[in-house]
Amino acid sequence: MATNYTPPPLPPPFSHTTPPPVLLAQGAEARLYKTTFLTPDTPAALKIRPTKAYRHEILDRRLTRQRVLHEARCLTKLVREGVSVPAVLALDWDPPVPEGQQRSVGAWLLMEWIEGLSVKAILEKWETWMKKSIREHNNDNKFNRTEEEDRVKDLMRRIGRAVGIMHKAGVIHGDLTTSNLILRPFHPAPSDIPDGTGSPSMEGDIVLIDFGLAINSVQDEDRGVDLYVLERAIGSTHPMAETLFSHVLDGYSDSFKGARAALKRLEDVRMRGRKRSMVG
Numbered sequence: 001m002a003t004n005y006t007p008p009p010l011p012p013p014f015s016h017t018t019p020p021p022v023l024l025a026q027g028a029e030a031r032l033y034k035t036t037f038l039t040p041d042t043p044a045a046l047k048i049r050p051t052k053a054y055r056h057e058i059l060d061r062r063l064t065r066q067r068v069l070h071e072a073r074c075l076t077k078l079v080r081e082g083v084s085v086p087a088v089l090a091l092d093w094d095p096p097v098p099e100g101q102q103r104s105v106g107a108w109l110l111m112e113w114i115e116g117l118s119v120k121a122i123l124e125k126w127e128t129w130m131k132k133s134i135r136e137h138n139n140d141n142k143f144n145r146t147e148e149e150d151r152v153k154d155l156m157r158r159i160g161r162a163v164g165i166m167h168k169a170g171v172i173h174g175d176l177t178t179s180n181l182i183l184r185p186f187h188p189a190p191s192d193i194p195d196g197t198g199s200p201s202m203e204g205d206i207v208l209i210d211f212g213l214a215i216n217s218v219q220d221e222d223r224g225v226d227l228y229v230l231e232r233a234i235g236s237t238h239p240m241a242e243t244l245f246s247h248v249l250d251g252y253s254d255s256f257k258g259a260r261a262a263l264k265r266l267e268d269v270r271m272r273g274r275k276r277s278m279v280g
């Protein structure tokens with residue numbers, strides 16, 4: 001990306017807010033901004049799905065509109081079912097074309113801001129800290145390796161439980177990576193999370209985000225695939241965390257009645273995954 005990159009204009013009313021929304025993430029399908037809602041001290045997350053210039057205009061408008069509506073409906077349903085996800089604050093599936101522009105900016109969704117670090121960031125900090133501590137103290141009384149591992153195992157169980165509660169509500173996430181799981185601290189205090197030198201806090205609630213690829217389903221197969229995606233994501237990005245996936249499944253298994261059947265199906269999904277990687 002060029003250093004002088006300027007993102008496309010924001011849709012109203014966000015083009016006029018002071019301070020302006022801050023661009024946090026630019027994905028293939030969406031831009032994520034941090035802004036506020038109603039009062040300046042209520043943070044909110046603004047997800048904009050831009051139009052795609054290479055698509056036919058009418059088809060494009062329909063697709064972006066459908067995606068935003070679908071994500072909002074999923075979130076609303078999950079909030080109603082008591083699953084930890086961001087609440088929907090507002091949306092516009094067909095914003096007006098900005099002055100001087102040819103096409104609409106796309107559709108947008110404004111959500112509750114979730115405070116905290118992603119599970120990805122927490123696992124990275126934890127691994128760095130573990131390696132350093134093992135090197136420096138191995139098992140003196142300043143560092144208790146078993147205790148540290150228990151903390152992360154407990155985090156894994158809470159992740160499994162959160163996924164189970166979502167599945168119970170009839171939703172398949174479709175993109176369960178550690179970036180799409182946020183640990184929202186119970187007591188948001190900056191001192192809670194030491195700056196890379198200490199062990200990260202693992203206190204808090206697991207909140208699921210990013211329902212852009214979610215589907216409504218109660219099929220064991222879909223649930224199994226959802227878990228498999230998470231297994232691969234944890235295993236590939238966090239070498240020390242791979243063995244910890246069994247604790248995710250532990251948490252999942254007693255989170256709802258259908259969990260056992262979904263776990264059984266996960267084994268078939270794994271077998272197919274292995275066969276595919278042997279052939280391919």
Ligand SMILES: Nc1ncnc2c1ncn2[C@@H]1O[C@H](COP(=O)(O)OP(=O)(O)O)[C@@H](O)[C@H]1O
Pocket residue numbers: 024025026027028029030031032045047086111112113114115118179180209210211212
């Ligand atoms: N409600 C939210 N609260 C806080 N941060 C969020 C929220 N939604 C998204 N983010 C941040 O923005 C990033 C991108 O948003 P996401 O919905 O995952 O879009 P994408 O489809 O591009 O991955 C997330 O990884 C997270 O860091």
Ligand SMILES: [Mg+2]
Pocket residue numbers: 179180210
């Ligand atoms: Mg994401």
